[in-house]
Amino acid sequence: MSDAHYETQGNTALIRLDNPPVNGLGHAVRRGIVNGIRRAEQDDSVRAVVIAGANGSFSGGADISEFGTPKMLAEPTLPTVINIIETSRKPVIAAIDGNCMGGGLELALGCHFRISTRGASVALPEVKLGLLPGAGGTQRLPRVVGVEHALNLIVSGTTVPATMFEGSALFDAYSDGELEADAVALAGQIVAEGRPLKRVRDLRVSHPKAEPFFLYARNGIRQMAGAYPAPLKCLEAVRAAVDQPFDEGLQTERRLFAELMQTPESAALRHAFFAERKTSKIPDVPADTPVREIRHVGVIGAGTMGSGIAINFLNAGIPVTILDMKQESLDRGVAHIRSVYEGRVKKGKMKQDEAEQKLALLHTATDYDAYRDVDLVIEAVFEDMGVKQQVFETLDATCKPGAILASNTSTLDLNRIAACTGRPQDVVGMHFFSPANVMKLLEVVRGDATAKDVLATVMKIARTIRKTAVVSGVCDGFIxxxxxxxxxxxxxxxxxxxxxxxxxxxxxxxxxxxxxxxxxxxxxxxxxxxxxxxxxxxxxxxxxxxxxxxxxxxxxxxxxxxxxxxxxxxxxxxxxxxxxxxxxxxxxxxxxxxxxxxxxxxxxxxxxxxxxxxxxxxxxxxxxxxxxxxxxxxxxxxxxxxxxxxxxxxxxxxxxxxxxxxxxxxxxxxxxxxxxxxxxxxxxxxxxxxxxxxxx
CATH class of the missing domain: 1.10.1040.50 (N-(1-d-carboxylethyl)-l-norvaline Dehydrogenase; domain 2)
Structure with missing residues (x-):
């Protein structure tokens, strides 16, 4: 059961958030934090409290499984939890590792002190759901990293390394060893030195040229935001941190948050957020269905689509053999793939040695014998039933038992293609969208005979190559x-x-x-x-x-x-x-x-x-x-x-x-x-x- 577990280490209480996979701040976790703080306050032998996350991560924020349920608004809400931490008579230290995002960062900002590993990441990504941080993030973050850094982080929703804010008031220390041990040691040091409790809400926040800065920022954000209302509301909330006393700024933030919750744009973005997570759930294919190992992929056709498909697997570190009957077509395909990686290097998105490592995984062939040991082969040939059936007949005669035979067809009857083989259970549709190395969508077409483990394997490999996979049945054009x-x-x-x-x-x-x-x-x-x-x-x-x-x-x-x-x-x-x-x-x-x-x-x-x-x-x-x-x-x-x-x-x-x-x-x-x-x-x-x- 998800919770916040309590233990003591000497004169320090340790509250460990445990709600896999990202220690979401669900109701049980929030209640566990409050119970832990109160228990520590009532124990005279406890002098300080450390809040840490289990499994190498602090907290990814709200528990998305509670969205739209009564638990989401049940007390203690996150603002209540933060208030109880902030008003604790004993120092509370956040020990941050892995992800510290959204409500997780707001929780950490409510603590009196913060220690982080150098590999941790922080973010306030609520804007991506058409919202703004609703538990004090817009009021506390400017007080510890400055108005400009805070506004950029809140408006963009970008994830950044914790070390980006080294030297700011966001972190009091960094851990280069065992985080929990270093956090307990920091707690002992704070107690021994009698340090006063630092409440972020009490820090002053200002900007030397607030009026022109916010005017300039508003113009830029308005241009960037387009039809989305949240970015400008984020600016309004951060402006309140500068112009208003803390409690008034907090009320402004909550009012703006409530307004955004009612917008159709936020409803749409939240719908898309949950919809993407649902796509991987197939009712009759259990999550623990065994999958086939994919160590080597074949792609038939070296045109724009085939070479784009190949790039996805090369990016994931999976060897690819691309096949075409004409050497000149192969040469053009390889040249296109190389140009994509050269372009990434030129733009600073990839180092030269990394690009060469990816290209070293690419092999070419003009004969189907090269596919005798591939685990997955994807055909990307001309959209003609006769042509595709001929390809699959050849694959059936060439590929090893258990190899997955996939078609990139965009409209044709997958069952007729599968019927040309003696193993229709191994045939599946993998419909990529052009340009295949850029577009996120992958339509996974389930034939009448497609085996469940084939479907599970393709859905897993889709995640590996960073695609949003949506399952479709067979019809003309699929979905x-x-x-x-x-x-x-x-x-x-x-x-x-x-x-x-x-x-x-x-x-x-x-x-x-x-x-x-x-x-x-x-x-x-x-x-x-x-x-x-x-x-x-x-x-x-x-x-x-x-x-x-x-x-x-x-x-x-x-x-x-x-x-x-x-x-x-x-x-x-x-x-x-x-x-x-x-x-x-x-x-x-x-x-x-x-x-x-x-x-x-x-x-x-x-x-x-x-x-x-x-x-x-x-x-x-x-x-x-x-x-x-x-x-x-x-x-x-x-x-x-x-x-x-x-x-x-x-x-x-x-x-x-x-x-x-x-x-x-x-x-x-x-x-x-x-x-x-x-x-x-x-x-x-x-x-x-x-x-x-x-x-x-």
Whole structure:
């Protein structure tokens, strides 16, 4: 059971926080600290108290398992704990090792003295959840490290080494040996010398040029913060530390914290925080499922995707053999990989010897015999079923028993690919997003026969290469690409109806997307979407033809790669420039379709595009393709540029209200130009709306 354990060492009491994995300050721990302080106060043989963390870490702050539960607000709250420590008649020393973050740092600041190992890290990361430190952090930190350092740390949420503040009032001593022993020794020294208790709240805080400094800082923070309200509230709280007496500043901090808790931006960021942690939980795959050892990885295809995939494993120190049938393709792939590492060295993000160590793990091959001993092989070849089936037949005949055979397919039926092998249980989808060495998302596609230990292994290796892995079932496009098709389809239909490419992309980008749907199509390559559409037209004759997009592709306008798509692109630049030729194509297509263009509002553009994601997402949930709504949100937050401060499409729909979403769909359904049947609300959406419930 998580708690704060009490023991004595001579005339010093030791309270050890023990709540794995990061000693979160849950209710039992908070109560244990208070009980320990009171016990020490009542014991005349105890002269001082040391608070330390178990397992090499002080505290990572709040216990996230208690978020949204009554325990989170149950007394003693963290401010109460800090008050009891601060008013203790006996000196309380924080012994800091490992992570000291958020509420953990606020707890340490409430102690009278602090000793740290030189390898410890400190942070106040609440801004990343759309909040600010709510237990005195904005008032105490400026008093020990200065206003400017404190503001930078609080507004950025950055983790920094404890040694960064050597010489400041944040730490009274550093430990180069056994931390607990050194902390007990420091406690004895404090008692022997009769040192007065140092309360951080009693320290004075000022800035020689407070008015111009805060004005300058406000302008910079406003520009950096964009749609996020928390950074400016952080500045307001730190300003209160300078302008107001401590207790008034504390009240200002708590008021601002409460205001931020109610913002949709904070709700979205907190949703994303928990959603990311849920993605690794697969209901029928226990956490203790044995995993296969991955010591050597093969990647088939040395193009942009294949070389990007390889970099992930090289970064993690895992040897990679990249295979391509053409030596010149291999040479280009290796040159690309080398250029990535050279770029990191040039920017100071990596040392030259480290880059060479990574590159030394890379091997090349033009023959499948090189894969006889690999533990995992990922194919990244052309998105064609016949090509992929041929690759897997060869892998089945070549790779050792127990090797995991993974496909990077973005849309194709994984079960048909697996059926070409004699070991479908070893086949899984690992859909990386381009550029594969940068994008966080990894869609892990679970085939009908994929073994549980294969799934567990891939989820573990995803963490190793620092990806956010989301499990998907098998369907056309899986989660992300299945949803993006109706999203882009609505944009293309609105082109037919009267909107321009610039208006559509601007409206979606103003909503917060990194890139509008038509700019995104140009970046991905129009030929890719065209190939998918042609396949789907053949499979679904009733499907609406997207005439404008098809016409542009027939003209060879495939986006940035050809210098022309929905926009034109100049050599060596990625700027999407207006092209009158596109206007002519749009006008011609409207005439052929018998459409008189109408004015379309930005609101309609946003609602039709975003609610298209929501409705298809609801169908995916209905069909069991996604495990949970928050998984869909993570796909779009980490792979498709959905604005993080809106929490993902399903969370956003919850915030709007599903009844309102359904009402808007009724209006879209009456439009004669849309895909027949699409705007009929998914059964799950309709059912939740009727019951007043939400996806998440």
């Amino acid at each position: 992300g690409n299945r949803m993006v098709l109706p999203y882009q389809r609505e944009a293309l239909i609105m082109l037919e109806e009267g909107a321009s490419p610039e208006q559509i992309d601007r409206a979606i980008e103003d909503f917060g997307f990194v890139m509008g749907p038509l700019r995104m199509a140009d970046l991905a390559g129009g030929d890719i979407g065209w190939a998918i559409r042609k396949r789907q037209y053949a499979e679904h004759p009733e499907m609406k033809r997207l005439v404008i997009a098809d016409r542009l592709c027939e003209m060879g306008r495939f986006g940035q790669k050809t210098g022309a798509g929905f926009y034109r692109y100049e050599q060596g630049r990625r700027d999407a420039l207006h092209d009158p030729e596109v206007d002519r194509v749009i006008d011609d297509c409207r005439r052929e379709l018998g459409i008189t263009p109408r004015r379309i509002s930005d609101r309609e553009i946003v609602e039709r595009c975003v609610y298209a994601l929501v409705n298809e997402g609801a169908r995916i949930l209905d069909e069991g393709i996604a495990q949970r709504a928050s998984d869909i949100d993570m796909v779009y937050l980490t792979g498709y540029g959905f604005p993080v401060y809106r929490g993902g499409p399903m969370h956003y729909a919850d915030q709007v209200g599903l009844m309102n979403v359904e009402r808007a769909m009724e209006q879209f359904r009456a439009n004669p130009h849309v895909q027949p049947g699409f705007w009929e609300p998914a059964p799950l959406l309709a059912g939740l709306a009727a019951e007043g419930k939400t996806f998440n």
